[in-house]
Every structure is written in C-alpha cells, then in structure tokens.
Amino acid sequence: xxxxxxxxxxxxxxxxxxxxxxxxxxxxxxxxxxxxxxxxxxxxxxxxxxxxxxxxxxxxxxxxxxxxxxxxxxxxxxxxxxxxxxxxxxxxxxxxxxxxxxxxxxxxxxxxxxxxxxxxxxxxxxxxxxxxxxxxxxxxxxxxxxxxxxxxxxxxxxxxxxxxxxxxxxxxxxxxxxxxxxxxxxxxxxxxxxxxxxxxxxxxxxxxxxxxxxxxxxxxxxxxxxxxxxxxxxxxxxxxxxxxxxxxxxxxxxxxxxxxxxxxxxxxxxxxxxxxxxxxxxxxxxxxxxxxxxxxxxxxxxxxxxxxxxxxxxxxxxxxxxxxxxxxxxxxxxxxxxxxxxxxxxxx
Amino acid sequence: xxxxxxxxxxxxxxxxxxxxxxxxxxxxxxxxxxxxxxxxxxxxxxxxxxxxxxxxxxxxxxxxxxxxxxxxxxxxxxxxxxxxxxxxxxxxxxxxxxxxxxxxxxxxxxxxxxxxxxxxxxxxxxxxxxxxxxxxxxxxxxxxxxxxxxxxxxxxxxxxxxxxxxxxxxxxxxxxxxxxxxxxxxxxxxxxxxxxxxxxxxxxxxxxxxxxxxxxxxxxxxxxxxxxxxxxxxxxxxxxxxxxxxxxxxxxxxxxxxxxxxxxxxxxxxxxxxxxxxxx
Numbered sequence: 087x088x089x090x091x092x093x094x095x096x097x098x099x100x101x102x103x104x105x106x107x108x109x110x111x112x113x114x115x116x117x118x119x120x121x122x123x124x125x126x127x128x129x130x131x132x133x134x135x136x137x138x139x140x141x142x143x144x145x146x147x148x149x150x151x152x153x154x155x156x157x158x159x160x161x162x163x164x165x166x167x168x169x170x171x172x173x174x175x176x177x178x179x180x181x182x183x184x185x186x187x188x189x190x191x192x193x194x195x196x197x198x199x200x201x202x203x204x205x206x207x208x209x210x211x212x213x214x215x216x217x218x219x220x221x222x223x224x225x226x227x228x229x230x231x232x233x234x235x236x237x238x239x240x241x242x243x244x245x246x247x248x249x250x251x252x253x254x255x256x257x258x259x260x261x262x263x264x265x266x267x268x269x270x271x272x273x274x275x276x277x278x279x280x281x282x283x284x285x286x287x288x289x290x291x292x293x294x295x296x297x298x299x300x301x302x303x304x305x306x307x308x309x310x311x312x313x314x315x316x317x318x319x320x321x322x323x324x325x326x327x328x329x330x331x332x333x334x335x336x337x338x339x340x341x342x343x344x345x346x347x348x349x350x351x352x353x354x355x356x357x358x359x360x361x362x363x364x365x366x367x368x369x370x371x372x373x374x375x376x377x378x379x380x381x382x383x384x385x386x387x388x389x390x391x392x393x394x395x396x397x398x399x400x401x402x403x404x405x406x407x408x409x410x411x412x413x414x415x416x417x418x419x420x421x422x423x424x425x426x427x428x429x430x431x432x433x434x
Numbered sequence: 435x436x437x438x439x440x441x442x443x444x445x446x447x448x449x450x451x452x453x454x455x456x457x458x459x460x461x462x463x464x465x466x467x468x469x470x471x472x473x474x475x476x477x478x479x480x481x482x483x484x485x486x487x488x489x490x491x492x493x494x495x496x497x498x499x500x501x502x503x504x505x506x507x508x509x510x511x512x513x514x515x516x517x518x519x520x521x522x523x524x525x526x527x528x529x530x531x532x533x534x535x536x537x538x539x540x541x542x543x544x545x546x547x548x549x550x551x552x553x554x555x556x557x558x559x560x561x562x563x564x565x566x567x568x569x570x571x572x573x574x575x576x577x578x579x580x581x582x583x584x585x586x587x588x589x590x591x592x593x594x595x596x597x598x599x600x601x602x603x604x605x606x607x608x609x610x611x612x613x614x615x616x617x618x619x620x621x622x623x624x625x626x627x628x629x630x631x632x633x634x635x636x637x638x639x640x641x642x643x644x645x646x647x648x649x650x651x652x653x654x655x656x657x658x659x660x661x662x663x664x665x666x667x668x669x670x671x672x673x674x675x676x677x678x679x680x681x682x683x684x685x686x687x688x689x690x691x692x693x694x695x696x697x698x699x700x701x702x703x704x705x706x707x708x709x710x711x712x713x714x
Contacts, residue, residue, distance in 0.1 A: 138614055158617040165618040171611040175633040184629075185619035229615075236619060 088149040088239040088272050089114050090135065095144035097130055097296075104130040106296045108144070117266050117273040118301075119283035122293035122319070128276045129244060131293070135274060136242050137161050148239060161240075164233030164271075168245040170225040172217040178228045179204070179213045185236040203231040206265060223254035230262065234269060241266065241273040247282060259286055280320055284308065292316045308360075310346065314430040317358040324364065326395045328357040328429060336427065339364065339395075340419045344426040357427040361401040365421045366390065368409060372417035374398070379410050386410075392418055468685070475682030497679035498686055501672060507683070510668030513581055517664060518650045521588035522643045525596045528589065530639065533600040534631055538613040544601075551597040554590045559655040562587065567660070578660065587656045588649070595645040603638020604631075637702045644695050651691065 090112040097105040105127045112118050120128040133139040135146055137158035145154045153161055164185075172181050182203050186196045204213050207227040217225055226246055233241060243262070247255040263286040266273050277283050283290045284304040291301040292315070300307060300316045311317035314325075328336040330349030335342045338357045345355065366374075366388055374392035386407035388400045398418060402410075410416070420427075473484055478492040501507055536543050554562070566587070570577050577583050609631060616626040654666040665687075673680030 136614075136618060138617075158614070159620045159622065161618075162620065163618055165615065167611050167615060169608060169611055171608065171615040173612060173615075173630050173634070174607060175630075184616070184621070188620045188625060232619070242618075 090240055090272060090274070091145075091147040092131070092135060093145055093147070095131070095134060095141045095146075097127075097134060097139060097141050103296050105134070105141070108296065108298055110291060110298060110301065112272055112274065114272055115270040116288045117263065117275060117286060119275045119277055119287035119290045120293055121277055121280055121283040121290050124278060126293040127296040128278075128293050130296075132242055132244055132274060132276045135240070136163055136165055162236070162238055163240045163242055164236060164238030165242045166226070166229045166233050166244065166246045168248050170217070170222070170229050170249075172225055172228055172232070174217050177214050177216055178209055178220070178224075178231075181217075181228055182232045182235050185232060189236060199235055203235045206268070207231045207261070221254075222250045223258055226250065226258060227261070230265070234265065234271065237269075238271065241271045243273065243275040245276055245278070247277070247279070255282070262286065284320070292319055294319070309428075311358060311428055311430070314356075314358070317428060317430050322361050322399050323358045324361065324395070324398050325356050325430070326359050326398070328355045328427065330354070336429070338420055338427050341422075341424070343420065343424060345429045346427070347429055355429045356431050358430045359420065359424075359427060361387065361399040363421050363424045364398065364400040365419050366400050366402060366407075366410065366416045367419065368414060369417040370415065372415040374416045374418055376410055376412050376414045376416055378412055379407065390416060390418060471681050471685055475678055475685055495682070497676070498682035500676060501679035501683035502686075504672060504679075506663070506668050507665070507672055510663055510665040513663065514651055514665035517582070517584055517588060518647045520582060520585040521592060521650050522646045524585055524589040525592055525642065525646055526639060529593065529596050529600055529642075530632075530635070531627075533597060533604055534609070534627060534635075537601070537604045537609050538631075541610065547597070548601070551593050554593055559587075559591070560659060562590075563656060563659040581662045581664070584656055584660065584662055584664070587660075588646070588653060591653065591656070592646040592649045595649065596642040599638050599642035599645060600635065603635050603641070606638075607631075607634045609634075640698055640702065644698050648691055648695065651687065 090110070092111075093109045095105050095108040096103075097108075108127070108131055110118070110120075110131070120131060122128045130139060134141050137153070137156060137160075141154070145152055147153065148161070172178075173184065176184065179200055182200050183196055186199060191199070204210055207230060209224065209227055209231065212220055212224050212228075215224075217228070220228070226249075230246070246262070247259055250258065259282055262275075266286075275283070275287065284307075287304060289301055289303050290307050292299045292307065294315050300312045302310075307316065308320055311320060317323045318325075326339060328338045328345060328349075330336055330351055330353035331342065332351035333342075334348040336345040336349045336355065336357065337343075338359065345357070347355075349355070362385070366376075373394055374390040377389040377391050377397075380387045380389075381404060382401075384404060385401045386404045388402060388407060388410055390398045390400060392398050395418065400418070473489075474481065475497060476493055476495065477484065477488075478494045478496065479488055532547070536547050567578060570583075612630050612634070613626055616630050621630070652666060653664070654670070656662075657664040657667045658670075669680055669684060672683070
C-alpha cells in the first residue's frame, strides 16, 4: 500500500503537449480511474507513473520517496496492459512466476503465492495452458494475477478491458475491483469507458487535452461536474438556459433552483441538466414536440424538439412514458425533486 | 449462404476461370522446365530420343550417384555447409541484438534500419567484391585467402531476408509490450532478452536461418569472383564434364531444400507459430 503524488508534470512529444501541469494525489489503497477521450494524455500519465516515460518537468513521489528518476524495474509496480502481454513461451503458472523469480523468492514461497493467485483469479483449469490456448478474459486474468503476485506498491492498469467483449468486460471489471479491495493495493486504472470508471473507482479523474479537469468520486462527478467538458463527457447532459433572479436563485425550465454559483438579477447562464432530471407533460399547444420515444427497459428516453431549448433528452420511468407518442406536443419542466443545478458557463 | 456455396463450387464465374488459368499458367511455367530437367537428369536415354513415348524407360539415379560421390563435389558440399553454418551464426549474432534493441529501445529508428538492410541488394556483387577486396588486400591480405572470407559477404547478402524475418518475429510477439511488462516486474535487460525475447523469437530465428541457408547454398557470384570452391561453383565445373549427373544433382539439392523448408514451416506451425511469426 502506498500513496502516490504526481505533481506539476509536463510532457511533450515533439511539438505536441501530452500533459500540462498535471497533478494527481492518490491515497493509500485507493482506486483512481483516469478517464478521457483518446489523446487526452491519460496513458502518458500512467506511463510516466510506471517509469516508461520521463516527464519534462514535475515529480512522481510514492510513499514519500521521489521516484522521478527511477527506471520501471526499480519501482516495484505491477502493470496490466491492454493487449495482455503475456509471455507466449510460458504457461499461466510460469507467467505468474516470472516476477517472483526475478525477485529471487524461495521456491516454496513462490509456489504458495502462485497457487493463491490462481485460486483468487479462478484460473485453476487453465494454470498449465499457454497463452494461445486461452480466451481473452482468461489471458487478462493471468496478466492481473502476474501483476499482483509480486505484491506491488501500486497497480497500474492500462485499458485492461478494452480488447474484451461486453459480457467478459463487466465480469472482469467487478473481479478487478473485488481483488483490489481484498489486497488493498493502490491502483490507477486508465480507461476511455465512463461506465467502467464510474462503476469501480473510488475517484475518477477526467482528463482533456493533457489536463486533469476534475478528480472526484463518481457520484460527485456525475452530479456536480465543475465544467462543461466534464458535464458533457460523463453521461448525457442537456444545456439549457438559466436566468438569474434577485434572490440569488436561478430559473431553469420553469422552476427556481439553487445554482452552483449565485445569480444576479437578469444574469444568464447555461445549466447542465441530466435527462433524468426532466419531466415531460403532455400539453395541448406545448412548446416542445416529441421527436422519438425509445424504450430502454426501466427507463424510456424521449427526445423533444423544444422551441426555446432546442433538442432535449429526457429519461422518464417507463410506466410514466406509456402515453407519449412522436409528434405529440409537450411541455418540459425540471422534476420537483431537483433542488440545485450545475452551471457550466455564460450564455453570452 | 446456400446460393453462395453453389456459385463457388460450380466455378463457372469469369473471375474464377481467370484465377485458375493464372494458377495453371504459373504452375506450367515452373513444372515444364523441371520435368524436362528431371527427364534429362534421371533417364539414361540420349537427349535426341527423349520423346513422349519413352516417358517410362531407362530411369536411373546413376548420374546423381556419380555426382554425389565425386570428391570435388563432396569437398564443395562440405565447404558450403560450413559457410551456411558460419553465415547463419554471424548473421544472428549481428542482427538479433540489433533488431531487439531497435524494436524495444529505439523504435523510431526502425524505418531507417529497414531501408539500410536493403542496401546489400542495391549494390551488385561485383561492386561489393571489388570494393571489399581492394580494401582488404591492402590491409589484411590473409583474410581473402581463406574460403571463409565468403562468410561476411554471405551474411551481408542474406541480411535483407534475415532482418525482415527477425523484425516480423518481433512485431508478431509484440516485443515492446513484453519488454515493458518484464521491466515492470523488475527484470533486467539480460533477463528480458534471454528469458522472454529470445525464446519467443525461436521461430523467426529458424526462419531467418533457413533463408540464409537457401541463399548460401545457391550463391555463385561471390564465390566465383573470389575464386573459391563452393558447392555452386563445383556444380558448374562438374556439369561441364557430366551434364546429366550435374543436373540430377541440382534437382536433388532443390528438392532437398524445398522439403527441408517445408518441414521447418510445418514443425513451427505445429507449435502454434504461424507465417506472421516467422516471416516465411
């Protein structure tokens, strides 16, 4: 278990800036996901932490020790790669053994650790198979077992689930989290899949263009994004106009609510409103026209073309949406239980 | 799906006809001269009488046996096999570390190296021999006296094949991430090379060696220009005095090489190593 403190990291590749003033402090035993679109610098940040890239500026401190100049082999981290990177000439067991052999652990201890790793990753039937005889999910479980076998200070996962199909991805995602909690290893997980990040992370760091936009627990990130990028990157968001009142509150979709910053009379801003925060009422002569209604199981997504707000997405409990039909005229409002909204910029 | 199968099986589509015409044409282009060579080499019938009606008469391996037991041919064979061995060794010793270091440490140099390793084929053997001979005669005259002075030339000449086979092998095993994975587990460069990369490059090293062997066994220009007696140069001399035996021997060597390469590829495939891994 270890704390990680990356601060003031800058990294350029030729003319392009991959990371700019990137800082990330991770608590011991925490699982932090770095999330962002491709090219946002999340993998570069992970590679700098692992020691595969050297930052142009800034420092990497782990357990209070500055590792900025240490090569990867001296850092005692475990790493899992997107393409598994298992050694093709070794069986699952031998792959797991590799790091232990490098550490020159006694053979009885090695055997005990390998057996335990195989047990916790449910690899018993595949322990003596070579990588080419295993499925993607099995291979990635071996890679995970191999990475944690050496009791690393920090576990780094670089898009470990991207090459797997949806079902396996979900199972393995939960398995990674279960294992991580069990052994309590500080973990950094890089992904471009927000569902993955929100599902397993203690905190998610959303990145864009080489910067960490926001680092917060999943719920906070979803409910209180600090800027427009985070709001629109996590989940679906409607950008609707908010008008300031003199009591410091904002009027959004016909209701008076508290904004993420106080208002002044007549000020305008943009509120980020989630589809599930919007209610749709069938009203003769309403300002919105239902464009489409898609049944998604418990929820129904309704897309409305509104005269004032443009295209708006609303997720309504399916039972309440039964009567809605395309071309029907409706009125939008903020649901009654919504007390505050996030403001993401000036309307001007 | 059924329709598709029917169309494919009937083989009446123009594209399919063209494909088969091509294949048959190319096959004939190879098979006819070979068959002619085989009849000439293995049938004890005067050339003028090698007509279709005598297709099954007078077959014999006496010409091949004569060629194989000729002392000069035997000596040439021994020399060539030693040259194969040394050329393979020199090539692997030079190119395996180069290919590994380029791939895992300096991937940006790969395109340059790929171009550079093609250079031996841009320079004709005569230019290479004259240039190198002029340099060595002035500095280390004893070097060119030995038959093994051919080894560096052969290693150089086989380099485009060898390097590509090794490079294809490294790409196929994703050497760079294997290297990074090993490093993250604390392994030193030597451990990575000997325990991870080399064992996984066996297939491409075998492929590279086979290609080098095939090249060295058939190389004539360097040996002839440097006045060395190798199997190909001895074969040319032998063919002048015994054309039938010489040709029979040439076919024998060709079939042997083809079967040998085929067996190697087969054994590699059995171990789950495909064409991408080996470069052949």
